[in-house]
Amino acid sequence: MVRARFAPSPTGYLHVGGARTALFNWLFCRKHGGRFILRIEDTDILRNIEGAERKLLDDLTWLGIEPDEGPDQGGPYGPYRQSERRDLYEAAVNKLLEEGKAYYAWDTPDELDVLRKAAQAEKRTFRYPRPATLPTKAEADRARAEGRPVVVRFRVPDEPITVHDEILGDVTFGAGEMEDLVIYKSNGWPTYHFAVVVDDYHMQISHVLRAQEHLMNTPKHVFMQRALGYEPPKFAHLPLVFNIDGTKMSKRDKHKVVRKAAKDLIKAGKWSADDVARIAQATSKAAEAWLDKADTELDMEQVTRLAASAGVVMPEIDVHDFKLSGYLPEALTNFVALIGWSPGGDREMLTRQEMVEYFSFDGINKAAGRFDREKLLAVNTTYCAEAKPERLLAAFRDWAACVDSSMKSLDDATLSRVIELCKGMRTLADVVSKAGPLFAPDDSIVFDPDAVTKILQKKNGQGYAMLEQMLPALESISAWTVSEIDGAIKGLAESAGVSMGDVAQPLRVAIAGRAVSPAIAESVELLGKEKTLNRVRLCLSRR
RNA sequence: GCCCCCAUCGUCUAGAGGCCCAGGACACCGGCUUUUCAAGCCGAGAACCGGGGUUCGAAUCCCCGUGGGGGCACCA
Numbered sequence A: 001m002v003r004a005r006f007a008p009s010p011t012g013y014l015h016v017g018g019a020r021t022a023l024f025n026w027l028f029c030r031k032h033g034g035r036f037i038l039r040i041e042d043t044d045i046l047r048n049i050e051g052a053e054r055k056l057l058d059d060l061t062w063l064g065i066e067p068d069e070g071p072d073q074g075g076p077y078g079p080y081r082q083s084e085r086r087d088l089y090e091a092a093v094n095k096l097l098e099e100g101k102a103y104y105a106w107d108t109p110d111e112l113d114v115l116r117k118a119a120q121a122e123k124r125t126f127r128y129p130r131p132a133t134l135p136t137k138a139e140a141d142r143a144r145a146e147g148r149p150v151v152v153r154f155r156v157p158d159e160p161i162t163v164h165d166e167i168l169g170d171v172t173f174g175a176g177e178m179e180d181l182v183i184y185k186s187n188g189w190p191t192y193h194f195a196v197v198v199d200d201y202h203m204q205i206s207h208v209l210r211a212q213e214h215l216m217n218t219p220k221h222v223f224m225q226r227a228l229g230y231e232p233p234k235f236a237h238l239p240l241v242f243n244i245d246g247t248k249m250s251k252r253d254k255h256k257v258v259r260k261a262a263k264d265l266i267k268a269g270k271w272s273a274d275d276v277a278r279i280a281q282a283t284s285k286a287a288e289a290w291l292d293k294a295d296t297e298l299d300m301e302q303v304t305r306l307a308a309s310a311g312v313v314m315p316e317i318d319v320h321d322f323k324l325s326g327y328l329p330e331a332l333t334n335f336v337a338l339i340g341w342s343p344g345g346d347r348e349m350l351t352r353q354e355m356v357e358y359f360s361f362d363g364i365n366k367a368a369g370r371f372d373r374e375k376l377l378a379v380n381t382t383y384c385a386e387a388k389p390e391r392l393l394a395a396f397r398d399w400a401a402c403v404d405s406s407m408k409s410l411d412d413a414t415l416s417r418v419i420e421l422c423k424g425m426r427t428l429a430d431v432v433s434k435a436g437p438l439f440a441p442d443d444s445i446v447f448d449p450d451a452v453t454k455i456l457q458k459k460n461g462q463g464y465a466m467l468e469q470m471l472p473a474l475e476s477i478s479a480w481t482v483s484e485i486d487g488a489i490k491g492l493a494e495s496a497g498v499s500m501g502d503v504a505q506p507l508r509v510a511i512a513g514r515a516v517s518p519a520i521a522e523s524v525e526l527l528g529k530e531k532t533l534n535r536v537r538l539c540l541s542r543r
Numbered sequence B: 001g002c003c004c005c006c007a008u009c010g011u012c013u014a015g016a017g018g019c020c021c022a023g024g025a026c027a028c029c030g031g032c033u034u035u036u037c038a039a040g041c042c043g044a045g046a047a048c049c050g051g052g053g054u055u056c057g058a059a060u061c062c063c064c065g066u067g068g069g070g071g072c073a074c075c076a
Helices: A016-031 A052-063 A086-098 A109-121 A137-145 A192-202 A212-228 A252-267 A273-280 A284-291 A300-310 A319-324 A329-337 A352-358 A373-386 A389-403 A412-421 A429-439 A449-475 A482-496 A500-512 A520-527 A529-541
Strands: A003-006 A035-038 A102-105 A151-154 A161-165 A169-173 A182-184 A207-211 A234-238
Touching (some): A003 A016, A003 A207, A016 A052, A016 A234, A016 A319, A052 A329, A086 A182, A086 A192, A086 A212, A161 A212, A169 A212, A182 A192, A207 A212, A212 A234, A252 A273, A252 A284, A252 A300, A273 A300, A319 A329, A389 A429, A412 A429, A429 A500, A449 A500, A449 A529, A482 A500, A482 A520, A500 A529, A520 A529
Parallel strands (some): A003 A035
Antiparallel strands (some): A102 A151
16 A cells, blocks of 8 residues: 655745645555655744644645645544654654663753864764763763753664665665764654654555655664664655756745845935835844845745835745746646656646656656746646636636735626636736736726837827727717727728727727737727726826 | 765756657747737757767766765754
8 A cells, every 4th residue: 555645844835846745745646546644744843833734735735735644634543743643752762762772862052063063173074972881761860950951862773774765776875974863852852853754654654755855864764764673665755846047946035036126225225224124024133134144034024025115026936926926736736747757758738637647756857857937837828728717717716815816806707708818828917917907996097108108109199199089989889899899999090091009009008008908899898988988088188 | 074866958858779960848049920918820049968988889888087966953
């Protein structure tokens, strides 16, 4: 029975890299009729973020990667949060302690730091110096009573080890290359390394698919599995995903972009450091530290405020970011599946079913891949073009609710019509950026100065002249239909001896405020007679 | 510094010794279409990191070099 798991820690939104790991685990399970387990790795109580687990779960749901077992759905091997399985870790660590396979240690962080620095000065690789005779429990208790931080370290066997990876093949590590790692912290919680080993065993995990950054952890885990008498699962380490420039995709990228924008504005004299603090709603000290490259000084909400105010778009990093940008979950998953995996041949656009069908470790690459946003956009464009109208409508509603777009209040019929008129869209957000003004109040239309000069004022105000002539033509239309409106526009172009563009573009600027909108006759029809005439008059009055 | 992994167009990749003077997709460039934007259509350019082997034959196998990346926490 195949049982694979995705095990995120609740520190924020789901990262796209994590989403790919989750997807591969899910695909692997579906392919082999196995069970996909979600386990929350929350052993670092300080790093856990309130509400993060919910966000993680919601993002997975949005992507269509539903666990078979997990905190929400339960299952026979629960609980599915590590914080609720402490007795298991305790029993395991006691066993190792009793057998002399693990031992107590109580060096302070400062003491360890001194040892590390000394090793570094001698150009030696630091490894924790295992004491010749292992401390007794009584000694550990005494140290604890004295206020020393008592941890438990795993006694790593002094022998080479070869672990087999389903993707990479055999990987060998020499004897003595790993130090005796901490498996129990002084605060009484197990470390990640220990909890994974214990949980994977108790949850009967058969395959561990995880990012390649964990490769070096594998021998440690296998040594522990042997020490505990567990049969190690099979391992498959997935290639990493980087930014297009080869850097790591991290939330730092967001800070970077916003910081640069803020600094540029300061340099241009438009902002001051105080403005940064005020806009972010942070202390001036925090703002200054942040400007000086301390990412941790401002949180994401504060940075988001700065980005909005500075008018910069932050790079999408988390699944939620892509959702907000208007990507379809099926497009995102298809795109992300193709980084580090190939279904073989020329196949590229795949349904989830096809992905399951073609999925295999053979198709997984060893080399790291890069996340090409241009390609994602192209994939999304294709998905938008091929999606059924109902799907697009549902996806748009989902998105509009998420970003709180004013267009979310439109009825289904109108919305479907608008979406249809926006075909060729690259993201759901394009619908709003293209057709949004048609649904805004007449007096909220902002005229794009460029469009005004280029289209209305040019050639001695020919655009305005066309609008003046358009007014009676539109007024006389009794049946407000696309064909009538189209006829009116064509008629005017012909009688005035100008091109269609010379008539349509001024009208477009009048009703939308800029040179872009859906097809003109359709836009006008959608707007309605009254509003159209109102907007044309309004535009002329601002001449 | 030590350990580990990797290496085909700018990017994602196909390719499991002859089917490859290397195929697809995105991007780019040129053109078409056109009442805007986007979309669409047609076309062009673009890669086997270097050096040694093995073999009748190497993008494919081996070695070395170079380059890129990851890991070296009481974080996961």
